[in-house]
Amino acid sequence: MNKEEIRQRLKDVQSLPTLPPIVSKLNQMVSDEDVTAVKLGRIIEKDQVLTSKLLKMVNSSFFGFPQRISTVSNAIVLLGFNVIKTLIVTSSIFEVMQSSDIGLFEHSLGCATAAGIVAKKLGIKNPEEVSTAGLIHDLGKIVLRAELPEEYEQVVETAREQDRYMREVEKEALGIGHGEIGGILARQWNLPERLVYPIEYHHNPEASPDYKEISAIIHFSDILIRALGFGFGGDKWVPPLDHNAWNRIKFGKKDMTHILEEVDEKLAELQDFTLDIHKDEGTES
Amino acid sequence: MQRIPIKLAKPGMILAKEAITPEGQVLCGAGTELSQEVIARLIKQEVLTVTVEGHPVQLPGEKGLTEKLKELDHRFVKVKNDPVLRALKTLIAEFWVVQEKGEDFLQKLKKTKTR
Numbered sequence: 001m002n003k004e005e006i007r008q009r010l011k012d013v014q015s016l017p018t019l020p021p022i023v024s025k026l027n028q029m030v031s032d033e034d035v036t037a038v039k040l041g042r043i044i045e046k047d048q049v050l051t052s053k054l055l056k057m058v059n060s061s062f063f064g065f066p067q068r069i070s071t072v073s074n075a076i077v078l079l080g081f082n083v084i085k086t087l088i089v090t091s092s093i094f095e096v097m098q099s100s101d102i103g104l105f106e107h108s109l110g111c112a113t114a115a116g117i118v119a120k121k122l123g124i125k126n127p128e129e130v131s132t133a134g135l136i137h138d139l140g141k142i143v144l145r146a147e148l149p150e151e152y153e154q155v156v157e158t159a160r161e162q163d164r165y166m167r168e169v170e171k172e173a174l175g176i177g178h179g180e181i182g183g184i185l186a187r188q189w190n191l192p193e194r195l196v197y198p199i200e201y202h203h204n205p206e207a208s209p210d211y212k213e214i215s216a217i218i219h220f221s222d223i224l225i226r227a228l229g230f231g232f233g234g235d236k237w238v239p240p241l242d243h244n245a246w247n248r249i250k251f252g253k254k255d256m257t258h259i260l261e262e263v264d265e266k267l268a269e270l271q272d273f274t275l276d277i278h279k280d281e282g283t284e285s
Numbered sequence: 286m287q288r289i290p291i292k293l294a295k296p297g298m299i300l301a302k303e304a305i306t307p308e309g310q311v312l313c314g315a316g317t318e319l320s321q322e323v324i325a326r327l328i329k330q331e332v333l334t335v336t337v338e339g340h341p342v343q344l345p346g347e348k349g350l351t352e353k354l355k356e357l358d359h360r361f362v363k364v365k366n367d368p369v370l371r372a373l374k375t376l377i378a379e380f381w382v383v384q385e386k387g388e389d390f391l392q393k394l395k396k397t398k399t400r
Contacts, residue, residue: 067308068307068308227370227374227377229360237360237362237364238361238363238364238370239364240363240370241369241370246369250369256376257376260377264380264384269334
């Protein structure tokens with residue numbers, strides 16, 4: 001399979017049931033300037049399953065809100081519509097991932113947590129958006145796994161056998177890396193560029209046409225979360241650091257220690273969250 | 286200190302951090318000794334985990350410090366020549382040592398290494 005064939009396959013992903021019809025409705029509404037968070041919230045809240053999933057996500061520890069968010073319109077006000085939309089678009093994907101690849105799910109949640117903490121430390125506006133970019137940075141892997149399971153398995157296996165980075169093997173075997181795949185899809189779903197670029201360029205953030213700082217944060221958060229050994233991102237190796245990206249955000253020993261403390265604390269809470277999910281699965285079945 | 290699921294909390298354990306509900310409400314402060322009644326109340330208030338002093342419970346799948354440090358080294362094998370990442374690795378290792386054995390232990394460890 002070559003790059004073009006893969007692109008073709010990805011085009012079809014849009015029509016899969018993974019994208020709830022509510023998203024296009026919301027997109028239309030958002031382009032209407034008179035729309036309010038309350039109105040949007042009301043539309044979303046009509047779908048009870050989606051609402052409960054959404055509230056579970058926004059209340060999980062990686063956004064780090066001290067108070068519980070209990071309505072969708074509140075969530076929209078607090079997190080911004082970009083974040084809510086992204087969570088809706090990706091909610092069904094994450095559902096699949098929770099049951100099929102808990103390691104990648106934990107890696108994604110961990111990266112979201114670290115990215116939010118780093119973004120706050122840097123004083124970036126709307127750190128929740130950066131968290132969300134962290135949450136879906138490996139979208140490409142998730143989609144590869146779901147759409148081309150045999151190829152994905154082969155890539156993971158080869159990476160493991162030859163002790164290599166997964167993305168090296170991806171490029172060799174498929175002609176395209178998971179970053180690029182994630183970018184294609186995120187764009188197809190009309191996610192904002194602030195989210196598309198960090199997904200697409202999380203391994204080479206300096207190549208990003210824009211939002212280089214957010215891309216650098218995701219790049220480093222991915223490294224940090226792998227360094228800590230939380231979750232499993234497809235291979236066990238800490239990826240190389242882009243030093244130009246690092247220079248955009250770099251921290252001294254003291255700040256870095258604070259970040260580690262905070263990340264460690266939140267990761268422990270995240271384990272509660274994922275335990276909770278396991279528990280839910282247990283009671284449903 | 287150790288973070289444990291509330292199910293594994295036993296009377297006599299001492300809280301190393303305050304116990305907080307999912308809503309963020311503090312129920313009891315650090316230093317509180319757990320009793321059957323306190324544990325029951327925490328469960329009722331939907332507290333999922335507590336952080337207690339010492340390391341009283343061996344959790345399933347939990348790794349010892351030595352093993353954690355060995356795996357940490359291994360994950361960094363491909364980037365071992367990067368000075369920034371080497372510093373990050375050292376920082377994580379020290380963080381874990383302090384977390385499990387305390388600051389004094391780390392200082393002693395550093396002294397024996399430089400000697």
